[in-house]
Amino acid sequence: MSKHKTESAESLGHWLLQVFILAIVIFGLYIFMFRVLLANETITGPSMQPTFENNDRVIAVRHSKLSRGDIVILRAPDQPGALYIKRIIGVPGDSIKSKNDVMYINGKPIKEPYLTEYKKKLAKGQLYTNNFSLQQLYHVKRVPKDCYFVMGDHRNVSKDSRMLGFIKKKDIVGEVKLRYFPFDQIQWFK
Numbered sequence: 103m104s105k106h107k108t109e110s111a112e113s114l115g116h117w118l119l120q121v122f123i124l125a126i127v128i129f130g131l132y133i134f135m136f137r138v139l140l141a142n143e144t145i146t147g148p149s150m151q152p153t154f155e156n157n158d159r160v161i162a163v164r165h166s167k168l169s170r171g172d173i174v175i176l177r178a179p180d181q182p183g184a185l186y187i188k189r190i191i192g193v194p195g196d197s198i199k200s201k202n203d204v205m206y207i208n209g210k211p212i213k214e215p216y217l218t219e220y221k222k223k224l225a226k227g228q229l230y231t232n233n234f235s236l237q238q239l240y241h242v243k244r245v246p247k248d249c250y251f252v253m254g255d256h257r258n259v260s261k262d263s264r265m266l267g268f269i270k271k272k273d274i275v276g277e278v279k280l281r282y283f284p285f286d287q288i289q290w291f292k
Contacts, residue, residue, distance in 0.1 A: 139164055141276045143175050143185060149254030149261065150187050152219050159283035160187075162276030168250065169193065170207065173278040173291060176252065179266050185275060188262055189216070192236075192251030197244050199235040216255045231257045234264060250274070 136142055145158040153173070154160070162175045170193050178184035192198045192207060199206040203221065205214055221230050236242050236251070245251050249268035254260025263269060281289045 141175055143187075143275075145187055148256050148259050150189070151256040153189075153216055153255045154187060154281065157283075158281055158287070160278045161280040161282060162278045164276040166277040168271075168274065168277060170196070170212075171292075174250075174252065175275040175278060176269050177273040177275065179269070179273065180261075186261075187278065188252035188254055188260070188269075190250050191253050191263070192245040194245050194247050194249060196251070197236060198251055200231045201233050203229050203231055205231065217257065220256065220258075239264060240267065248272075 141162040141164060143160055143162060145154045145160065146156060148156070150173070160175075166172075168174065168190060170190055172190045174188060174190060176186050176188060178186045191205065196207050197209065204211050206212070217230060224230055231253075236244065246268055248271045250271065251263040252269050253262040253264065278291055280291070281287060
C-alpha cells in the first residue's frame, strides 16, 4: 500500500471520528436543552381555544419567572402522566373573583382580550365564566404561597383550578414562549 493511500485512509478515519464525536456532542446538547431548559409539547383538547387549537406544537421554557397572564404547561393533578396547558389567572397572595363575566384580581377588574371571540357568540345574559370566588370554591381568601390559580381560555369547557384546585409551582413544567406549528401560525408569547 502506498504512503499516499495510507495517509488518505487515516485522514478519512480521523474525519469520520470527528464527525461522530461532533454528532454525539450535538445530540447531548439537544437532550440537555429539552430535559433541563425547554419543553416541546403538542396541544390536545379545546380548553385553550381560540389561543391554541388541537395539534398545535409549542416550546415552553422551564424555570422561568411566572406572572399573571402567562400560559403554562403543567402536570395534570387528576391524570398521572398527562399535561395540561392553562393561563395563570392568580399568583400567590391574589384574591380572585369572577362576577358577571368580569374577573377581579385583588378587587380590581382585569382585561381578558383572549376571551372576546367566544363572548361575542353568547346569547344576551349568558355568562362565559360562571360567577365564583376563592372563598366560595375553597374557603380561602387568597392563592396560597408557591401556588397558582389557572384557567383555560375556553372557560365553559376547561377543566382548571375551579375544579382541580391550586396548582403547585413544582407541578408547572414551563411557560409557553413559542408556537411553531402550524407554520402559518408561528407566534412568540411574552
